[in-house]
Amino acid sequence: MTDLLDLSDRIIAGEAAIEDHHPFSPPNELQEVGDGTAFIQSFANVSALRADDGLVLVDTGSPFVAPMIHGLVRGWDRAPLHTAVYTHGHIDHVFGTGPFEEEAAAAGGPAVRVVAHEDIEARFDRYCACAGYNAVINQRQFQAPGLTWPTEYRRPDVTYRDRLDLEVGGLGLELHHARGETDDATWVWVPEQRTVCTGDLIIWCTPNAGNPQKVQRYAREWAVALRAMAAHAPELLLPGHGLPVRGEDRVRAVLEDTATVLEVLHDRTLELMNEGARLDDIVHEVRAPADLLAKPYLRPIYDDPEFVVRGVWRLYGGWYDGDPSHLKPAPAGALAAELAALAGGPGALADRASRLAAAGDDASLRLAGHLAELATQAAPDDPALHRVRAEVFRTRAAAEHALMAKGVFTWAANESDAKTTDHPED
Known part of the structure; x- marks a missing residue:
């Protein structure tokens, strides 16, 4: 089994190549990464925390690997699942709760509590209304013919707006809302462990802030959230995709470098918009810092900085791109x-x-x-x-x-x- 923390250290140090360890081709393995903390690197990662009253999961995995996630967790700890925190409503993060709930029901134990930001409800509603469209765009994005989009979701039992402090069997967790890849994002700070669970605010590549086929992303607020995480001086970062990162200096670099890329793309785009530039001019002028895109955790292998620029324009400027022939073509x-x-x-x-x-x-x-x-x-x-x-x-x-x-x-x-x-x- 690969030592995920050691691999992460070596990739960041330049001693191993990120190209050999693509963050979206994971091994589906569980590794204990701290005292009472386990990390499952899957297509969408799952973090497990021990508490006196049972386990806490931060995200629960995709519908395609839910039984596997359950089995990996059970190989590490047999305690009942007390709380599942959804970092956002993307289907690869919220569909692994079912096996744990079935297990609890069969044992006559207490129900699993699901916690998420309040905007996740509107996301699930939209997914149901646009199921056909979501199926098509994800077939296209991931080259997955026949993919169907779900219309039934495990809704949260507890929601919050800005911040929620939870206590589970002596373990304290701070849930913070952010707008980044999604409008319903939650990042989790575990003070006792000095651990931050970022969800998709960190994905080991250029931030997914401009996806051309999906709804609005929020580059500036994303950067603000990353700097807020860095201010806690975490010693362990557990991301939504990719490898865990350990060591205060490494974690700070990942958070702040990612924030800087977003800030540069956002600020320069907005500057040119304020000068009256057309979208076409901005797209072909604004660039992310090349030295940061060369970092192994910021390669443009999923989203593209050019698409992030378009996302910033869409947020502030709507769909008209400044070319009058495109207004009523x-x-x-x-x-x-x-x-x-x-x-x-x-x-x-x-x-x-x-x-x-x-x-x-x-x-x-x-x-x-x-x-x-x-x-x-x-x-x-x-x-x-x-x-x-x-x-x-x-x-x-x-x-x-x-x-x-x-x-x-x-x-x-x-x-x-x-x-x-x-x-x-x-």
Whole structure:
């Protein structure tokens, strides 16, 4: 079994490569990381704390591994689960409570208490209302055909607004609300252990503050929460994804470096907005500090700093991007047909897209994507054009580091592949 704390130490020190230990490809292992504290590194992590009245879990895992999480916890401690704290309502964090509740009911023991921020209720309501849409966007983001979205959730028994102090069998916990990746985020401070459970406010990569297919994120408030955690001088950090971090200096660096990335992206974007810049100008000017993105816990392997910039714009500026032609645009197909006619036909656009994609540099790939999309919008039933579009977006996916970009580009390539199935190339 991998020593997760030792591995974390070595990666941060540059003695092991983060590329060999992707935070979203976890081993599903439990390790004791402190006195009475266990950590399960799963797709979404689970932290377990011993108390005199039973166990406290911070998050409970995804629907796909709930029985495994239960088994790992039971291999460490047989005490009943007293309290489950949800750090937020994402389904990979809140679906492991069931096996513990079934166990308690079978034993005739007390019911499990679930605690969360009050906004989690509205999140669950929205998930039920938008279940079809959430299924589609997560199929696209994670390349998971057939994924369905749940509509039944274990609702909290206790909610709070700003801060809640809990005491479970002599163990004190402070629950603090923050807006970051979600509006219902909770981070947990355990003073006796000098441990902070961050939920998805730390995920061992660029903060997920700009996801292009999901609801609003909050970069500035996220940074404020991270600096509030750092002010407690934690000695152990248990994140929502990725590895635990130990040692006051290491924990402070992870928290403050992540906060700085968010602050730079937020502040520079807002500065340019105040100067009247268009979104297009801002997206292509604002950059996160390269030295921080090189840190093993801040690589842009999931979200992309460019998407964070768009998220800041969306928060303050709405959906209008400053280009007046986008305010009430022509249908995309009509514009594509007009441009194709000017260029000499959709085939001319596709040929140019192929040549640009072959060049391979970022600027050429961006242009290739536009032209391939225009070509198929102008002639949506032409299999030859879809073959070009598929190849262009496969090339774009291969060139990206961020999972979100890879997911969207791969989905586009697969769409076009489906258009060519009945029309093999001569």
